[in-house]
Amino acid sequence: MENENLGHGRGKVIDELLRGRELANQLRNILNESGDVDDNNGSTTPFAEHLLKEVLMTFTNSLLFLNNTQTSEVSDVQLTKSEDSLESNCKSTSIVKERRGCYKRRKVSQTWEKESEYLVEDGHQWRKYGQKTILNTKFPRNYYRCTHKIEQGCKATKQVQKIQEDPSLFKTVYYGHHTCRILQSPEIIVDSSLSPSHHSSMFLSFDNSFPTPAKQDCPFLSSPSYPSTSSSIISSLKKECKEEIVYPPHSSSANDYYLSGLTFDDSEKDVTLSSTLDSHQLGVNIPDILYDDVLNWPLS
DNA sequence: TTAATTTGACCGTT
């Protein structure tokens, strides 16, 4: 289109960023060799380690941002004003669920999208209920609904699909609120074996056609309930992608969770939450402070 | 045995 120059410059920028990240990774390896960084309380140059992570994070976020602006339009989650009229419009309204497939096509209430470089447990329990190949897309779309749909009538669903232009990224579109409640301590679970790189970033993008989402509307920001076994999630995620991902080998370990930055772009009317995970273990606890920081963000 | 996933069928929308 009109940004050929931009595209050309972008390539150079990406090259430089990739090189910078690679160099930072090398430096990190040197740091790791020189001391035990297995646990976070490692005595060796914690500040240097911290700085290094910041640097890596910057590279990764920049790369992801460039990727993001190039390939994805986060704009077409269209919202219809009709509030969730799920049960209202079956043709045979009196016979609820008598006939298979008697449902109303989703008239979106509230949606938001997330793109992530790795597979993140978003704090809720999901059950897969479908998978479809979508026209002109390489990767299938997976459909999930809340595990507690039956017991608690939770209507939250999500759709997950690999991004064609960058298969290391997943696009997740969330529909509806979680009305279920299971109280457990907040926790983010990441499997590094699914992550294409040691350091990952993710972007949250809220469609702004509706009022600013409440905390609980966003699975990442909400007080989450996590399954007790992270391995189940991981195994399911692995299954989900078994035909499409070549898993990188495990590497060195560090288990910090970073919420690096949060950009609030008023002109775009999008709230973009940028965070970086550096985890090589299955379970990572987010410090409360970080959570509070996110929750107290001035969204409007 | 129970719970979760897979997958083709079903059906509403376009």
Place this chain on the structure above:
DNA sequence: AACGGTCAAATTAA
């Protein structure tokens, strides 16, 4: 008629 979202029987995993 094609497409995509959901259902549910069959299959697999825990």
